[in-house]
Amino acid sequence: MTWLSTPPSVAQPAVERYLTEVAARLPGSPRAHRDIVAELRSGILDATDAHCSAGLPPAGAVDTAIGEFGDPVQVAEGFRAEIAAGLARRAAVVVLVTGPLVGVLWIVTAVASHVAPHHQWTDLSPGFQVGVPLVAVAAAVTACGALFGIAATGRLTRWLPALPRRAPGAAAIAGFSAIGADALGLALLGVQLATAAGALSPWPAAAAATASIARLLFARRAACRCLAIRTGLT
């Protein structure tokens, strides 16, 4: 007897059990695995149908298809580097894009608050003279890390040696540097509030502080996730 396609009642429980085993070993959130699991599901069902068409009974066809797909540990391990690359790329892009936006808000705040009344460096308080260069260094490290993370996860990978730990590492550096830049910005705001709160333009300052806190929280989460996924890579 030849089976043209597998009855879903036969295929579904075994296939879903296998997919659950794979998904449980994938790093990241279930939402991030949705497309991977959907693609594997369609592949196993295609394989099952092919074995049915070749004459295997449905239950045997499902078992054979699952056996051909391989050990769930091995399959999940293969996806680990790809998930890490996706995570690192998203983190690097967000940190890189939001940096200038947050920076502009701080500059607007500084100008509106007349932090440097005559636009002279020497007019700045000692705290600002130390803090502003540190923010610039942190921003530069963030940009370099993020650009490297983006390059190591995109089209340039066709010419680069495969080193899966590199991109999440660069994205984590970018994330922690962004945390430093935003924390310094908020600290300088604190200095201004403590020394000359009256001069501060409240709305730009509130907008800049809110943007910095949001970016800081995102960068912290993204950097920690990149570091965590990096440790599982070889």
Place this chain on the structure above:
Amino acid sequence: MRAETLKGHLDGILLAVLEPEPRHGYAIMEALRDRSAGQVDLPTGTIYPALHRLERAGLVGASWSTVGGRRRRVYQLTPAGRRALDTERNSWRDFSAAVTALLQPLPLAVSPQ
């Protein structure tokens, strides 16, 4: 043929399988088996991460399509993928010619009588 044996060549092999037409994951696996007369029989689940890596590198494009009520991710070569395949073929020809020459048995030296 085991995955370790193919290491370093899997990308080129996948590009070659996608050269004639776009295919989804299981069709790629079937083509690998057919074109290698059953010699290449990898765990099917391991080719999907390789396809994702090729997509990230811009060598293949992927899109979801629904056929017969089943959603499948279909892969196709990009122009960069075709160029990469040409490069892979040339370097394989050089490599295999060199290894074949090295593995040829040398004529036995005739000992003087």
